[in-house]
Amino acid sequence: MNAKRRGHFRDPGARWGGIAALSAGRFAVVSIAAGIILWRADIYFWTTLVSVPDGGFAIRLLALLLACGLTIDFLAGLPVLRLPRREDILFVAAADFEARKRLLLAGIVSSAARWPGLPCAAFAVVAALEGLAFATAAKGLAFLLAETLAISGAFLVLVKFGWIPPSRKGYLGRGGSKGGKAGGSFIMRVTAAGLRPTVLRLPDPYRWLAARELLAALRREPVSAALYGALLIALGTQFLLWDRLAPLIAFTLTACMLTLTLFRTLTDQSRAYADACPYLFPPPWIRHRCDAAMMLFFSGVFLAYFLAAARHHLDSAAAWQCAATLIAFAMLQTGDVTGREPRPGSRMIRNFCYLGLAGALFMFPLWGMAAAMAAGLFAAGRFFRHALPPGSSPAAVPNR
Amino acid sequence: MRLQLREIGFTYPGAPAPALRNVDLELDTALVTVLIGGNGAGKSTLIRLLTGQLAGYSGSYLLDGKEAEVSRGELLARHRFGYAPDYPILEPHLSGLEMIRMVGSFRGMDEPAVAEALRPFEDAFEMGDWLRDKACEAYSKGMRKKVSLVMGFIADPVYAFLDEPFDGLDPVSIYNFKKLLRSRAARGAGVLLSSHMLDAAGKVGDHLIAFKDGTAAHSGPFSALIEDGGAGDLEEFYFRLFRT
Numbered sequence: 001m002n003a004k005r006r007g008h009f010r011d012p013g014a015r016w017g018g019i020a021a022l023s024a025g026r027f028a029v030v031s032i033a034a035g036i037i038l039w040r041a042d043i044y045f046w047t048t049l050v051s052v053p054d055g056g057f058a059i060r061l062l063a064l065l066l067a068c069g070l071t072i073d074f075l076a077g078l079p080v081l082r083l084p085r086r087e088d089i090l091f092v093a094a095a096d097f098e099a100r101k102r103l104l105l106a107g108i109v110s111s112a113a114r115w116p117g118l119p120c121a122a123f124a125v126v127a128a129l130e131g132l133a134f135a136t137a138a139k140g141l142a143f144l145l146a147e148t149l150a151i152s153g154a155f156l157v158l159v160k161f162g163w164i165p166p167s168r169k170g171y172l173g174r175g176g177s178k179g180g181k182a183g184g185s186f187i188m189r190v191t192a193a194g195l196r197p198t199v200l201r202l203p204d205p206y207r208w209l210a211a212r213e214l215l216a217a218l219r220r221e222p223v224s225a226a227l228y229g230a231l232l233i234a235l236g237t238q239f240l241l242w243d244r245l246a247p248l249i250a251f252t253l254t255a256c257m258l259t260l261t262l263f264r265t266l267t268d269q270s271r272a273y274a275d276a277c278p279y280l281f282p283p284p285w286i287r288h289r290c291d292a293a294m295m296l297f298f299s300g301v302f303l304a305y306f307l308a309a310a311r312h313h314l315d316s317a318a319a320w321q322c323a324a325t326l327i328a329f330a331m332l333q334t335g336d337v338t339g340r341e342p343r344p345g346s347r348m349i350r351n352f353c354y355l356g357l358a359g360a361l362f363m364f365p366l367w368g369m370a371a372a373m374a375a376g377l378f379a380a381g382r383f384f385r386h387a388l389p390p391g392s393s394p395a396a397v398p399n400r
Numbered sequence: 401m402r403l404q405l406r407e408i409g410f411t412y413p414g415a416p417a418p419a420l421r422n423v424d425l426e427l428d429t430a431l432v433t434v435l436i437g438g439n440g441a442g443k444s445t446l447i448r449l450l451t452g453q454l455a456g457y458s459g460s461y462l463l464d465g466k467e468a469e470v471s472r473g474e475l476l477a478r479h480r481f482g483y484a485p486d487y488p489i490l491e492p493h494l495s496g497l498e499m500i501r502m503v504g505s506f507r508g509m510d511e512p513a514v515a516e517a518l519r520p521f522e523d524a525f526e527m528g529d530w531l532r533d534k535a536c537e538a539y540s541k542g543m544r545k546k547v548s549l550v551m552g553f554i555a556d557p558v559y560a561f562l563d564e565p566f567d568g569l570d571p572v573s574i575y576n577f578k579k580l581l582r583s584r585a586a587r588g589a590g591v592l593l594s595s596h597m598l599d600a601a602g603k604v605g606d607h608l609i610a611f612k613d614g615t616a617a618h619s620g621p622f623s624a625l626i627e628d629g630g631a632g633d634l635e636e637f638y639f640r641l642f643r644t
Contacts, residue, residue: 185533212498215498269492273489273492276489
């Protein structure tokens with residue numbers, strides 16, 4: 001029996017290729033993390049530019065924590081860097097075996113793609129910190145803050161102890177404990193009942209186009225609704241402190257980005273399904289229109305507040321820069337058009353593109369704006385290229 | 401309604417040989433047409449072509465004598481044909497009932513109409529609470545197949561394409577499904593079904609098409625098959641055709 005048949009086939013150079021791939025992945029992660037640290041540092045500098053009548057120290061401290069929290073948020077979403085896991089160790093140990101290497105790479109990519117719970121947890125910490133500052137600045141808002149903190153805290157505990165297994169395949173009815181099965185059935189019923197008086201009253205075909213994505217988001221991450229509620233409460237609190245918490249408009253920007261990212265992440269399987277079965281669905285442009293409307297619905301309140309606050313507290317040029325940043329982000333998010341198989345690491349590439357745009361916008365406003373517009377046109381071009389009549393994107397269906 | 405296929409050919413990108421070669425067929429939408437053949441003979445490719453999932457074919461299609469463009473999915477979208485794929489893909493976070501309601505909604509049906517259309521299938525496939533309470537990601541192969549078949553039939557199509565419909569179904573469901581197909585055919589709503597389960601297919605079919613090496617090696621009614629040369633049954637005919 002030769003070495004190949006025993007499964008120990010050695011591909012010359014694959015050892016170095018494997019380790020190099022891992023190193024390159026880590027290098028990319030570190031680069032992006034460094035970019036985020038630099039980018040988010042602007043929050044702190046904003047606090048030094050804007051006059052804060054009272055509670056200034058607490059707010060500046062909070063801004064610093066916010067920048068750190070957002071960085072931690074990003075790092076927490078990358079298990080490869082966070083701590084070495086069995087797959088990573090196996091990856092290095094078995095780097096000379098091409099097939100296993102591919103499997104391990106796929107495992108690492110898929111684990112990185114299952115990240116919604118972790119950034120949610122990190123974001124909840126940030127929201128709680130901000131809530132503490134609100135409490136310092138205005139004691140009358142204790143009730144709202146207590147609610148935010150309770151939701152965030154409960155979320156952290158649930159995720160930490162694995163009582164709610166976000167994104168775990170099979171928790172909606174199969175596998176796991178009896179309690180897990182009952183919980184899955186309960187979630188199925190509650191989410192369906194919750195949508196019946198609302199989304200399921202929309203006209204066809206938007207009714208089920210919207211409902212399927214909402215159901216996927218709620219069932220994949222059952223506490224996402226609570227987290228979104230906490231963000232809205234925090235936004236409401238900010239609105240009440242309009243004149244005193246100008247620097248924290250960045251929170252709104254971040255909340256908007258988080259909402260968009262989370263919604264896109266939680267519904268990626270739904271979009272993949274529609275791409276794989278175009279014969280079941282209305283034409284792609286109807287799906288895309290519905291998708292865009294839902295993203296606008298979820299992020300609209302943050303976007304409106306952010307634009308109004310940026311316009312009020314900063315000069316108009318800065319406000320427009322911020323707006324262009326946000327719009328570029330939304331465009332890149334919706335750039336995942338239908339009709340194309342997502343490639344591994346595409347989310348990371350997209351986020352990296354966004355960071356580049358954001359950096360360019362803040363450092364070189366004019367060129368940055370042009371870059372943002374180019375990104376928007378590119379995303380739109382990709383959409384129109386793929387938004388063809390029904391059945392005219394056969395490449396979407398793999399040859400099974 | 402008659403669907404005629406004229407000199408249809410198709411080659412998968414990068415494939416050395418064509419998957420379909422000069423396929424000349426005529427399908428009567430009032431009949432249950434059974435498509436048999438070995439693995440890779442072109443049965444599923446033909447169904448995918450007809451359902452608009454593959455583009456770049458040669459030849460032409462005629463629907464009631466008028467030229468049709470099937471690569472845009474017109475048979476499903478405009479003429480409301482049904483389709484159930486061989487490998488049922490379902491949305492992981494929805495229940496089977498929600499999937500069926502969704503497809504019904506896209507076909508312009510309201511909830512009472514979907515419930516009414518679903519009833520015979522619930523009985524035939526013995527669909528229990530799992531249809532409502534479990535997400536599709538928790539379904540077994542048979543459950544997935546049942547939901548997929550119901551989705552193909554929920555809007556009561558005049559004709560349906562079924563790729564391996566019996567695969568994964570339990571014997572009771574196969575028996576009841578055959579009865580459903582026969583009752584549909586009795587009112588003029590046929591199907592084109594591909595299957596390796598010759599026994600089940602032989603008992604439900606009116607017309608037989610045997611595919612070999614990407615082309616239709618035989619096309620004719622089942623009654624003629626039984627009388628022809630003492631073939632006796634479908635299994636015997638299959639072995640006689642594919643051994644030569």
